[in-house]
Amino acid sequence: MKPLTALSPFKILPLLIPAAFLITIGTLWLPGHPELLNNGYVDTFKTAFLGILLEALPFVLLGALLSSLLRVFVPDEMISRWIPRRPVPAILFGCLLGIIFPVCECGMIPLVRRLMHKGMPLYVAIVFILSGPILNPVVYGATLTAFRSHPELAYARMGLAFAVSALIGLVIYATIRKSPLRLSIPREGGEEHHGTTRGGRLVAVFVHTSDEFFEMGKYLIIGCLLTAGIQTFMNHGSLTAIGERPLGSYLFMMGLAFVLSLCSTSDAFVASTFLHSFPAGALLAFMVLGPMLDFKNSLMLLSLFKTRFALYLFFLIVSAVFTGSVLASLWL
Template sequence: MPNTTYKSTMQIMVFICIILSFLLLKDFDFFASYFTIEHLQTFKTIFISILLEAMPFILLGVLMSSFLQTFVSERAIQRFIPKKPLLGILFACLLGILFPMCECGMIPVVRRLILKGMPVYIAVVFIITGPIINPIVFAATFMAFRNHPTLAYSRMGLALLVAIIIGLILYRFVKNNPLRNSRTSFATLSDLESHQHAGGISSKLNTFFVHASNEFFDMGKYLVFGSLLTAIIQVYIQRESLLAIGQGPISSHVFMMGFAYVLSLCSTSDAFVASSFQTSFTSGSLLTFLVFGPMLDFKSTLMLLAVFKSRFVMILIILISTTVLACSLLWERLLT
């Protein structure tokens, strides 16, 4: 695990150096025109705001992950999981209501749950619905769209529909463990559990804090890198030139999916961003933004790649993108 962490960190540093080298090799006037005081100030504000918004949820997630690691046995997890796939999917949606977190905090929890015996399809449904189907997000969406409250209900309903479809597909076709280094992780997990049984409460508390710190830095580096690139994109993207797409029957949905992916907003605040586009975009495309963004964005993609194998993440990206687009277009047709 330390070698993997070192390798991924070095890859990130090399990528950043390549970007900076490319910019420095450009004409200085071109470079200076893009890196004005205003641009740098905006970049700093966006970068820090993304970090401050997501960091508490990552901390909450790793603490919950450490609690599961230390105090909850594999047998207890397996006893509460329904055997039938549809009930398992609904159970995962219920977990989102009981544990309202964004995807930043859920991903480390889900890794631990899978190692403890939770089926992959239930774990993935928990990741994609938890940031949407919870009371905090519903309240925020309802407040943001006070003049159009049906969007808040539609957001919950569409997220549930997408989760059921994706969950059933994963149940049917994904049979292998998609976790990175699952053998090493499982061996480490078994060793830790054996050590916990041998020790007392002080040993368990020590394991809890050691695991929490390791998990926090493991997930944190992907959050920092994702926040960095997200801030760069937000500073230099020309929003005004793209608003003409907002009224297209399909292009508006595709654009808002890409917009949500790039912005990487927390699900508790994205509704207020979406509400500012009510006069420019269709209600259906806004709904696409509200459902797709919490399920998949740039920041969460990097964190998923830290937990799951690349092939599985690509399958997940295709599944989420196509299912959200198809369901939101159908939802818009039925409501208009």
Template structure:
């Protein structure tokens, strides 16, 4: 009796809710949504929808891969594949980024699943940071955006690799305990019974993670669109060649704009006359690793202390590496 109630109660409540909404719509006047049209059709709406449309395919790819990992790959396989040596483990995690064309929006569910399958914290952090930058889509878009300045694409890959590896080594040395807010093993819908098909399990797990991550993506896209609408690009060029200040400014801009790693190179190239190439590298590497919408998604999965430590180490490594390249600017 109880099992039958739990099985049929959710769809019955859903049908009742739909019927109630239809009755309300039929008997009461609907609100006037025309006041929102100027907002949605203006710069804010264009930027907001652009961020959402850019990120959704990659986030969808991420949650599908996460569900397949959960259903098809046992824990002992992950533990056997993971190298025991930390240096080899970091190289392995960076190489994963070359294989998966997933941006930062889709990395969080994949990394969480890998950690629950047995991947160490430091390796998961390296994959989380390096994957959005080292993937072939980001590399190709950087080559296209900067045209003949092909060295920018190679410098971006090199700086991302070095910063992610350094962050991983620091976490291997100092990280203790699990940074996850909660384990996935005990969550609702985690176990797939034998009579359910593999496709059904993938869709069920994917939908759960998609809606869990989607609300943070929408919030981050809204704040990002608001900032881009209010800040004029013409006011950004005053400190473009100011040494450390230029790097700090581009780091903050990358964090706030929260652009996708597959398209941020075109935005960075538009700042080329006003900003140094090394400061643009800070923008190109830090943005996909640490941005506003990504921070919200990380906080939904990881503890605040871990997110803060990860962001500080990675940010310092990126800015420091870009400054070193600035000192050797003759390579450009």
């Protein structure tokens, strides 16, 4: 058993910020708007929260399970041997992993953390985090179904996701030298820690899966709570009016993608409802930014990487997606 240790302020910070936000709203704003406490708003909040949570939990569990299977059954040397040594082929390999492992963004963090401790370079891991939730057959089929009358948006989504992921991977390769991981977990061999019998390894898989699942789950629940509150109480009419401006439509849709925190298999259907109100480039920005950077997975990224690197990554994602979607709108 591990000894109990005091919680670091940096570990409890992600819990304190949303708690302070909810307490502030409850004490200062809600008393002046008693209509927001009626059963209709409460039901909407519960429906939104449970909808986002239930949609995301299977993918978090899948990511934790894949992470545990890698930890127990895949030797460190195998992962290192698969990854090309040169950056460009390695980045292409990272994008290809998204097709092989169709994991949503919610399940990416535990899987990528294990891959990095198995020997995956940082820049390849970032490419996989960004491209994996979009460049897979499930998301492509969902996008094509949502935009069956405009299939070019499905092609553009795949192309822009690939371009943004590869570009950011090259930037990370050129600019980052030290590991930005928060925790340094020693590399471990399956024979030494998990036993040689099949039963012992299966038990280890379940133990590691539960540990990964509950560690990532707390950040997911916080994100779902805040996202459900935003969906319940924001004024849709005023936000739509802002989005009708040329530049505002892109910023609005990117902001909406961040706060709604939808799964990458369902966000295309939400984007399709704005098809006649927003330009195609803004819809593309919504569908590419959301899986790469939304509220809940930004908390997960902050739990995996040091704050300075996470903020640097956020800046690269937003800049690349905005620029790429504006350029893609010239073709759409």
